[in-house]
């Protein structure tokens with residue numbers, strides 16, 4: 001494949017299928033976003049992916065494509081492109097041959113990757129962890145996902161699930177997690193965890209500006225609402241955000257003890273740069289790290305924002321096509 005080839009990334013989300021065409025310099029030159037429509041079943045979703053790829057290629061007919069990468073929200077057998085459990089996606093996704101189906105429909109090589117690993121790949125290749133030998137990468141949104149980099153390589157592991165500290169059990173009698181366990185980090189530090197705590201306080205009649213949002217309709221509260229109200233000085237919202245960020249920081253402290261990383265990158269919709277949540281997580285990770293010189297660990301916001309997942313998927317499409325899954 002020529003050095004001038006581009007790549008296509010597909011981010012399979014619960015709401016939208018985000019697709020992008022990257023040129024040889026890894027810049028996004030075209031985008032395509034359509035509703036995932038997972039309730040229609042996986043065959044319909046795969047047809048939408050193939051149609052999106054065709055649209056992107058028709059828009060840039062002179063650009064050769066090295067490969068397609070698909071980020072999926074859960075387990076995948078990377079050598080075969082067959083999905084495992086994707087619990088946050090409507091429909092039944094266990095044992096769906098996503099990679100082979102899109103390869104057959106498009107005639108291009110296809111690599112499938114866990115979506116948090118795609119985020120991490122993008123941040124490690126060209127974002128906040130660029131050049132790091134050892135790094136810990138977290139993305140906080142509906143869940144708490146991420147990856148670890150060791151010796152300059154992303155670790156994938158069984159089902160591509162290495163580094164899933166979102167499922168460290170922090171409270172053995174805590175809330176039920178999507179994975180089946182009780183009290184996982186994700187149930188305490190994710191966007192839905194923040195919303196659930198906000199709703200609880202509103203329903204229980206706590207004094208907080210959160211009660212006035214959306215005409216009192218708690219079903220419309222978001223983690224961003226809680227962050228905004230906290231930034232306005234509301235004590236209850238501040239407490240909710242600091243606790244959730246603090247839980248993430250506790251999980252990070254454990255992972256820092258395991259890896260002694262040069263860099264910790266935190267991204268995702270719940271933890272934007274400069275946010276109260278991010279600051280709480282970093283402060284707690286620092287204060288709970290004793291055995292490693294925390295001054296030598298850089299804790300940074302993610303650099304690629306909303307596009308990291310689709311960029312990482314495209315990078316994986318290119319890398320897996322060129323070097324093979326086993327050697328990346």
Ligand SMILES: [Zn+2]
Nearest residue numbers: 167177179184
């Ligand atoms: Zn869990």
